[in-house]
Amino acid sequence: MIFEQVATGGCQSYLIGCEGTRIAALIDPELTQIDRYLGLAARDGLRIRYAIDSHTHADHFSASRELAERLDIPVVSHRLSPAPYVRMRLEDGELLQVGGLKIQALHTPGHTRDSMSLICEDRVFTGDTLLIGGTGRTDLPTGDPNKLYDSLFERLLKLDPTLLVYPAHDYKGRTHSTIGAEIADNPRLQKRERAAFVEMMNQLNLSAPTHLTEALRTNMSGGKTVAQLLAEATAAVPFVAMTDLARRVEQGDLGFVVLDVREREAFRAGHIPGAQHLPRGQLELRVNQDLPDPTARIVTCCEFGRISTLAASTLRTLGFMHASALDGGMKAWREAGLPLAEGD
Incomplete structure (x- = not known):
């Protein structure tokens, strides 16, 4: 696998490509990094075939629609994504073929109802469902702490503990973790009983993302940012x-x-x-x-x-x-x- 991780502030996006066919996909691309993605792809001889959003982002502007228009490729999201520009909507368990690579979609709602995680070989791209040392918040539109509990404890945390975890955000400069490390050390995952976990999520009292309204508007509709x-x-x-x-x-x-x-x-x-x-x-x-x-x-x-x-x-x-x-x-x-x- 050809792999590039691109950080934009705390936002993490990923370019993954097949070494044999040079076919690639972008996961959670960010609007200001389009030229960088295209430069990395050109450097590695990759042809980007898919732009994938793990969920409807509220804290950054997705580059998927613009990349789709520039490169004539489909935007890929879960079938519950509200974005009208999504051309390929994945169901739980479906596979996306990227050259010789297979990406499996897992529906992991809770942060948003359209959240999905993506398993590819030895790693899982968890979007904002599972973060390094944390989890996605559930107090934004379509968030649900009960569904997040199920997505974490009944799905992601039952995966192979050696799987590498690559989230959509990290604000402390960390690049990745593992399922096993998160089970052992993630403070939010120590609330293993549903009621305690839901109560914790409901009492986080987090401030709203800076560009919440604009990010949701543009990511849900395909409209332009200011x-x-x-x-x-x-x-x-x-x-x-x-x-x-x-x-x-x-x-x-x-x-x-x-x-x-x-x-x-x-x-x-x-x-x-x-x-x-x-x-x-x-x-x-x-x-x-x-x-x-x-x-x-x-x-x-x-x-x-x-x-x-x-x-x-x-x-x-x-x-x-x-x-x-x-x-x-x-x-x-x-x-x-x-x-x-x-x-x-």
Whole structure:
């Protein structure tokens, strides 16, 4: 087996490949690591055939959908996965053939109802069901401590104790464990009676993952993250340097329609002299009235430079092909001591 483990913070993903056929699969790929996965595959001469999600992640953004589109491969998950882009849905016990490798799916719900673990040769990829020195939490959508108890004590912990354990997360720099080591040393697995285990899980009182809502939305629907939207907008528009715009303001000859897309109160409190106000939320509705010349040069600005980038991209989509965005935002403009006008 060709094997690569890729850590992204505490998130763990895995590239496994068959030495004979060079066919490979990615397990729990993370969105920011796509180029790294493709680089590793190219280095090892691997052809990625499957992108596998062990469950619906709430704490990282899955790269499976984008990899599937780029490589024309199926996304593989348990049949209960809510994601509409999953093309291959595995049942408990089914095998996935990856060249000469066989990956067996075990339905191990509890952390989520679609959680599955994956056995391949001498190792088991446990997703967030079994972690090194811990277990997946059960207080997020579709979590169930009773089902987690069954998945652990009736399934995973009955596997060969020498099996290597590779979880989807570890925040202490550890790479793997074994079933036997977890049975012996994992504190949560010392609660061997169901009632005690369920009570422990219900009293963990853990903080919610940082990107919980966005991660669930994108991983369940295949929608885009805010970072993806910003990256696409940034790639689609040119930018005007703050020093260039400041020089034009000083000379009294802007040469642009400076379009401030903040809300009215922020605009009135201080804006670039000569700027025109059009809130981002009203852009599409007022663009024909407020910007009658589609050939005009436009530079958008906002507080931090992100919303203005999205606005400039939208303007270009609408046909304003000379729209650009200010490189930076009004916060940086103020901190640089550049001139401001107040009021409407």
